[in-house]
Amino acid sequence: SQQGEEDPQALSIQEGENATMNCSYKTSINNLQWYRQNSGRGLVHLILIRSNEREKHSGRLRVTLDTSKKSSSLLITASRAADTASYFCATDNSGYSTLTFGKGTMLLVSP
Amino acid sequence: DTAVSQTPKYLVTQMGNDKSIKCEQNLGHDTMYWYKQDSKKFLKIMFSYNNKELIINETVPNRFSPKSPDKAHLNLHINSLELGDSAVYFCASSHPPSLADTNPTQYFGPGTRLTVL
Numbered sequence: 001s002q003q004g005e006e007d008p009q010a011l012s013i014q015e016g017e018n019a020t021m022n023c024s025y026k027t028s029i030n031n032l033q034w035y036r037q038n039s040g041r042g043l044v045h046l047i048l049i050r051s052n053e054r055e056k057h058s059g060r061l062r063v064t065l066d067t068s069k070k071s072s073s074l075l076i077t078a079s080r081a082a083d084t085a086s087y088f089c090a091t092d093n094s095g096y097s098t099l100t101f102g103k104g105t106m107l108l109v110s111p
Numbered sequence: 112d113t114a115v116s117q118t119p120k121y122l123v124t125q126m127g128n129d130k131s132i133k134c135e136q137n138l139g140h141d142t143m144y145w146y147k148q149d150s151k152k153f154l155k156i157m158f159s160y161n162n163k164e165l166i167i168n169e170t171v172p173n174r175f176s177p178k179s180p181d182k183a184h185l186n187l188h189i190n191s192l193e194l195g196d197s198a199v200y201f202c203a204s205s206h207p208p209s210l211a212d213t214n215p216t217q218y219f220g221p222g223t224r225l226t227v228l
Contacts, residue, residue: 031215042221098167099217101154
């Protein structure tokens with residue numbers, strides 16, 4: 001069954017603006033991972049945040065996790081046209097590390 | 112120096128045929144997975160293998176049979192293909208979740224786009 005739900009489903013911004021995507025989930029998790037998928041390509045891992053962490057940074061990416069609200073957010077600062085892709089959150093909650101993916105947010109960054 | 116590779120990248124075949132997709136990882140991981148991404152981009156776990164043993168089978172029809180000849184390979188064989196099998200299939204690998212202090216990040220292959228006519 002689906003665990004994560006990303007919001008919004010689609011986001012269109014101009015280069016240089018920040019993009020924020022949210023993810024909500026239903027059950028307790030071991031960790032939450034964000035992935036990027038360019039059109040017709042594979043998944044690229046962005047950030048993993050463990051259940052005992054609240055915030056992580058990687059370059060222009062900032063991820064927060066609020067386990068009390070069962071939600072996470074991905075912030076991309078100073079966006080570029082090359083950031084155009086679908087972004088998925090995935091939760092690891094099975095004990096076997098299988099990931100449950102949300103439906104994704106399609107981000108379009110216009111030059 | 113590809114981390115997780117899959118072959119073929121594209122597969123077009125007729126209903127009723129049997130086909131295989133191969134996956135190899137050179138990351139030294141013990142755990143491998145198969146995911147299916149449907150036309151609406153929804154990704155769902157199919158199988159999980161740890162050190163060549165099946166751990167998870169998420170109610171996948173038994174026409175799908177994964178085979179792991181060694182821990183670096185997890186192949187997917189599909190019998191009697193149906194129209195609904197058309198999708199993109201992704202292989203992934205990671206360290207086993209039971210190991211403490213390891214990074215549980217999953218690394219994905221480029222995907223195999225299967226089209227059943």
